[in-house]
Amino acid sequence: MLRVMRRAFFVLAGAAALSACHKEPSFEERYDAASEKIEQRAKAIDAQISGTGTPPAENAAP
Numbered sequence: 781m782l783r784v785m786r787r788a789f790f791v792l793a794g795a796a797a798l799s800a801c802h803k804e805p806s807f808e809e810r811y812d813a814a815s816e817k818i819e820q821r822a823k824a825i826d827a828q829i830s831g832t833g834t835p836p837a838e839n840a841a842p
Contacts, residue, residue: 805813
């Protein structure tokens with residue numbers, strides 16, 4: 781009986797260890813995620829710039 785319990789413990793411990801592991805994202809997945817973040821930030825910056833307009837001093841002729 782003790783032998784069965786010991787074996788069950790190791791099986792459950794092994795299953796728990798395997799479930800904790802996960803696959804690392806590939807280069808392409810990381811690149812796509814970074815590109816998406818950069819694109820979102822660029823759009824936010826563009827929207828902020830277009831919302832503020834150009835200061836009058838920059839419009840004046842030299």
